[in-house]
Amino acid sequence: MKKFCSVFYIALVLLFIYAPIFTLVLYSFVDTPIVGIEQIFKIGFSFNLYVKLFNDAALMKIVWDTLILAIVVALLATLLGTLGAIGIYYSKGKLGKGVSAASRIPVINAEIVTAVALVLLFALIFTESRSYFSLVVGHLVITTPFVVLSVIPKLKQMDPNLYEAALDLGASPFRALVSVVLPEILPGILSGFMLSITLSLDDYIISAYTRPAGFDTISTYVYGAMAKANANSSLPALRALSAIIFVAIILIVVVQNVRARKKGAK
Amino acid sequence: MTKENNALPLANGGKIRFRIGFNRKQLCIPYGVFLACFVIVPLFLIVFYAFTDENGAITIENFIRFFTTPTTLTTVIISILIALATTVICILLAYPVAYILANSKLGKGGTLLMLFIAPMWINFVLRAMAMKDLLTLIGVFGLNNYVNVIIGMVYDYMPFMILPIYSVLIKMDKSLIEASQDLGASPLKTFVKVTFPLSMPGIASGITMVFMPVMTCYVISDTFGNGLITIIGKLIDEQFTTFQNWNMGSAMAMVLLVIMLVSMWVTGGFKSEDTRGTNL
Numbered sequence: 001m002k003k004f005c006s007v008f009y010i011a012l013v014l015l016f017i018y019a020p021i022f023t024l025v026l027y028s029f030v031d032t033p034i035v036g037i038e039q040i041f042k043i044g045f046s047f048n049l050y051v052k053l054f055n056d057a058a059l060m061k062i063v064w065d066t067l068i069l070a071i072v073v074a075l076l077a078t079l080l081g082t083l084g085a086i087g088i089y090y091s092k093g094k095l096g097k098g099v100s101a102a103s104r105i106p107v108i109n110a111e112i113v114t115a116v117a118l119v120l121l122f123a124l125i126f127t128e129s130r131s132y133f134s135l136v137v138g139h140l141v142i143t144t145p146f147v148v149l150s151v152i153p154k155l156k157q158m159d160p161n162l163y164e165a166a167l168d169l170g171a172s173p174f175r176a177l178v179s180v181v182l183p184e185i186l187p188g189i190l191s192g193f194m195l196s197i198t199l200s201l202d203d204y205i206i207s208a209y210t211r212p213a214g215f216d217t218i219s220t221y222v223y224g225a226m227a228k229a230n231a232n233s234s235l236p237a238l239r240a241l242s243a244i245i246f247v248a249i250i251l252i253v254v255v256q257n258v259r260a261r262k263k264g265a266k
Numbered sequence: 267m268t269k270e271n272n273a274l275p276l277a278n279g280g281k282i283r284f285r286i287g288f289n290r291k292q293l294c295i296p297y298g299v300f301l302a303c304f305v306i307v308p309l310f311l312i313v314f315y316a317f318t319d320e321n322g323a324i325t326i327e328n329f330i331r332f333f334t335t336p337t338t339l340t341t342v343i344i345s346i347l348i349a350l351a352t353t354v355i356c357i358l359l360a361y362p363v364a365y366i367l368a369n370s371k372l373g374k375g376g377t378l379l380m381l382f383i384a385p386m387w388i389n390f391v392l393r394a395m396a397m398k399d400l401l402t403l404i405g406v407f408g409l410n411n412y413v414n415v416i417i418g419m420v421y422d423y424m425p426f427m428i429l430p431i432y433s434v435l436i437k438m439d440k441s442l443i444e445a446s447q448d449l450g451a452s453p454l455k456t457f458v459k460v461t462f463p464l465s466m467p468g469i470a471s472g473i474t475m476v477f478m479p480v481m482t483c484y485v486i487s488d489t490f491g492n493g494l495i496t497i498i499g500k501l502i503d504e505q506f507t508t509f510q511n512w513n514m515g516s517a518m519a520m521v522l523l524v525i526m527l528v529s530m531w532v533t534g535g536f537k538s539e540d541t542r543g544t545n546l
Contacts, residue, residue, distance in 0.1 A: 006366045010378065013363055017385055020396035020421070023403055035399045080297050087294020099294045102301040105309070108474060108530055110482040112499045113519045116506050117308030120315060120516070141304050144297065173290070202390050204485050205499075209506075222391045223485055226398075239399075242392045249387045253380045260376065 021246055028243040033236055049240040056237060063241065066201060066217040073139040074196035081147025082189050089155040103145045114141060115209035130212050138210035143199045147192030154188030312523065315516035328517035338501065345497040349480040352419040356476050357469060360427035368435035379432060386425045394489045397421050411491045418490035419480050427472040434468030478526065
């Protein structure tokens with residue numbers, strides 16, 4: 001009975017989470033701006049929206065721009081955040097504590113506050129306040145702290161004697177850091193990298209405030225299209241895009257689990 | 267082993283250690299400079315703008331206007347109520363999920379947990395669009411804007427509640443529960459007196475991940491509220507985009523900032539261990 005209740009509850013919450021996504025996938029095959037039961041019968045299923053998506057040069061540019069931005073941001077955030085985490089962890093004094101406390105501000109702060117604060121800064125130092133630079137900096141502000149949060153636990157788990165041993169065996173501090181510390185904290189660095197990509201792809205508010213004129217990410221584009229809600233917008237084609245993203249993510253989850261299972265079986 | 271190590275040229279070792287300690291600390295300087303420039307300085311700019319008028323003269327007029335305008339205060343109250351409702355529903359929905367995943371065979375291997383957090387990887391504006399489509403399909407969209415907004419918020423933020431509660435429950439020392447049962451406590455009493463209090467850090471962490479974003483994430487309230495529901499994030503947005511009144515907008519942002527700093531100070535967020543499960 002208890003088991004049945006657990007299974008039932010889990011199934012119910014999963015339904016809540018996945019019903020919208022299934023709706024979206026279903027209607028990615030129905031070429032209609034209006035989502036309704038009768039549209040399925042009137043219009044029927046087709047790949048029209050997928051064709052539209054891939055033929056829409058402007059939309060494809062937005063997809064690529066979003067992905068490239070996420071990768072650039074994630075690489076920079078990983079570099080900055082990993083160095084920061086190592087520095088914070090080994091500095092027991094005020095410097096480390098100060099950087100660590102400042103690093104928590106963007107995590108807890110409301111995104112809109114972070115965004116308008118950056119607007120004030122960029123308006124003060126640049127004549128053209130919004131540029132690709134301001135966009136990347138904005139994304140770095142919200143992603144880098146999460147790299148730090150991913151790397152620090154790995155530093156704590158590491159045997160502190162490893163680094164000392166490398167030094168005693170004659171390695172230079174730099175060499176010890178690269179060939180001893182780095183491999184140990186690599187899982188944290190990788191999860192920080194992935195988290196940065198996710199946060200960058202997911203962001204709306206920071207992008208809306210720091211992007212240069214004429215530059216759109218998927219978020220800003222979808223929000224704009226929903227606000228206008230006109231029949232000519234590419235909103236239906238975005239269902240096809242979302243369906244592709246959704247299937248890709250499910251595949252990643254399945255593959256990761258199969259790999260984890262195999263690891264566990266060993 | 268350690269003894270031998272210490273017996274090696276000690277003076278030299280000490281010197282190296284001092285120099286290395288300094289080197290490693292230096293690694294956080296680039297990040298420290300970055301934070302100072304793009305986090306700390308901008309926050310001071312908000313304070314500066316909040317206490318000045320458009321000519322740069324010092325004033326507290328912005329705050330007086332903020333706290334005496336009825337529509338603004340209504341917005342603040344509505345934001346708080348929506349955030350409260352969302353947070354409570356998220357806890358009620360997420361806690362059993364986290365508990366089942368952490369304690370029963372169902373959750374073993376992490377497959378189910380992955381299913382619960384996988385939607386977090388889908389862009390949240392697209393997720394909002396999907397939920398709006400579903401609500402439209404079943405015909406409840408636009409019936410009650412507040413209910414729709416709360417559904418949208420819960421849908422977007424629930425994973426952020428599941429994750430921290432789960433990571434606290436999974437790390438919990440199970441022998442404490444056994445001890446409580448051995449000492450004759452009923453399962454309910456064990457839960458109320460042992461499990462639940464021990465999971466409070468997870469709940470607290472979840473609240474910080476849900477409450478504040480809900481009060482400010484105007485994308486969801488715009489999408490689900492038919493443009494009729496304004497939350498405090500939207501007020502700030504309007505000041506910066508529609509009205510171009512950066513001073514008033516900064517004053518509003520500063521109110522949020524103060525709430526954030528106070529809650530961080532109260533929950534010990536500046537130094538506490540992280541339970542957000544960023545390692546998953």
